[in-house]
Amino acid sequence: MRVRAVLLDLDGTLVDSHAAVRRSWQRWADAVGIPLESFFHRTHGRPGHEVMAEVLPERPLAENLADNRALLADEIEDTDGVRALPGAARLLASLAEMPWAIVTACTEPLARARLAAAGLATPEVLVTSEQTDAGKPDPAGYLLAARRLGVEPAWCAVVEDASAGVRAAIAAGMHVIGVGGPVEPAPTWELAGLDDLEVLPDGVLLRLVGSRVHRDGAPIST
Structure with missing residues (x-):
């Protein structure tokens, strides 16, 4: 080729980075009261705020963007594994x-x-x-x-x-x-x-x- x-x-x-990603999304899922397994399969390779918008379609974009920034900051600190x-x-x-x-x-x-x-x-x-x-x-x-x-x-x-x-x-x-x-x-x-x-x-x-x-x-x- x-x-x-x-x-x-x-x-x-x-x-x-699967374990670290899963930990971060689990914390977000717990915070918004949605089971992680109902949407985690959608997260791979995609921007977090887009996934959040699909999971919570009525939620304001600004909230999803803020949560995504927090999720990314969490993942920067959590590289265990x-x-x-x-x-x-x-x-x-x-x-x-x-x-x-x-x-x-x-x-x-x-x-x-x-x-x-x-x-x-x-x-x-x-x-x-x-x-x-x-x-x-x-x-x-x-x-x-x-x-x-x-x-x-x-x-x-x-x-x-x-x-x-x-x-x-x-x-x-x-x-x-x-x-x-x-x-x-x-x-x-x-x-x-x-x-x-x-x-x-x-x-x-x-x-x-x-x-x-x-x-x-x-x-x-x-």
């Missing part, structure tokens, strides 16, 4: 000679806190929630990362684990590598994890190892 840039999601792709996912450090090291970026629904302080807690490098191009008007599945974040790297979207590969992120990358016209389990819609390629993704020495070729490849929706064993 020949590309000119690699764009990566953060939570669930490079770092495991945040760790790099298998293959993440090796993959980022192999990207040193080619353009790459992280595109995340986190704020910049939260993204940096999680990368530091996981012991992972911070890229020069880090696209966070403050920099776009809409979060995933809107393609704005991935398109902004491509512009900053000076690479056309069609030459970018996106590595994602969440449905919202896959939809964003597809809408941006990029190749999508799904990791960690099946999502809908199906990514271009699907891998068990980052250990199945290699960057070859020429810096522009990705090799998918032991992957299931999706073309036109049909799984092909490789």
Whole structure:
């Protein structure tokens, strides 16, 4: 797979922050009196205030924005258990000679806190929630990362684990590598994890190892 840039999601792709995220949302759910399990599945890869608006549609936007700021501040302080996912450090090291970026629904302080807690490098191009008007599945974040790297979207590969992120990358016209389990819609390629993704020495070729490849929706064993 020949590309000119690699764009990566953060939570669930490079770092495991599930426990910390769940703790923060549990505190919010308790405060507003809604069972966490009724909506937690909606939170992955999306701005918190958008999820809050879906859960409490009659609530003023200002209250959701304020609660989201408090939730994010809580998550910056609570990095207990945040760790790099298998293959993440090796993959980022192999990207040193080619353009790459992280595109995340986190704020910049939260993204940096999680990368530091996981012991992972911070890229020069880090696209966070403050920099776009809409979060995933809107393609704005991935398109902004491509512009900053000076690479056309069609030459970018996106590595994602969440449905919202896959939809964003597809809408941006990029190749999508799904990791960690099946999502809908199906990514271009699907891998068990980052250990199945290699960057070859020429810096522009990705090799998918032991992957299931999706073309036109049909799984092909490789």
